């Protein structure tokens with residue numbers, strides 16, 4: 001499942017609000033995790049305060065570089081992190097994406113501080 005997530009992250013094909021809009025599907029542009037505006041798909045993996053907090057707790061701070069999409073972000077982490085840290089970051093993103101999707105069903109999600117405990 002994590003490999004499938006990584007492939008979809010790399011191909012920028014996760015069903016983010018941005019990508020759904022690109023396909024002509026009308027969706028709200030509010031981030032499910034923080035309630036902020038999800039103007040671009042990279043929000044879910046770099047700019048969202050929820051994701052930033054999870055990454056900081058995983059000791060994988062997200063750089064302030066400007067990434068054009070999730071593929072660009074994934075390549076940055078792959079090149080600049082050792083294999084263990086890269087996997088930790090990727091699994092953290094996968095768990096965070098799962099939390100985001102739980103909100104779609106109205107389920108209670110973990111607080112960012114609880115996410116590292118699930119790894």
Ligand SMILES: [Zn+2]
Nearest residue numbers: 031033034048
């Ligand atoms: Zn957000």
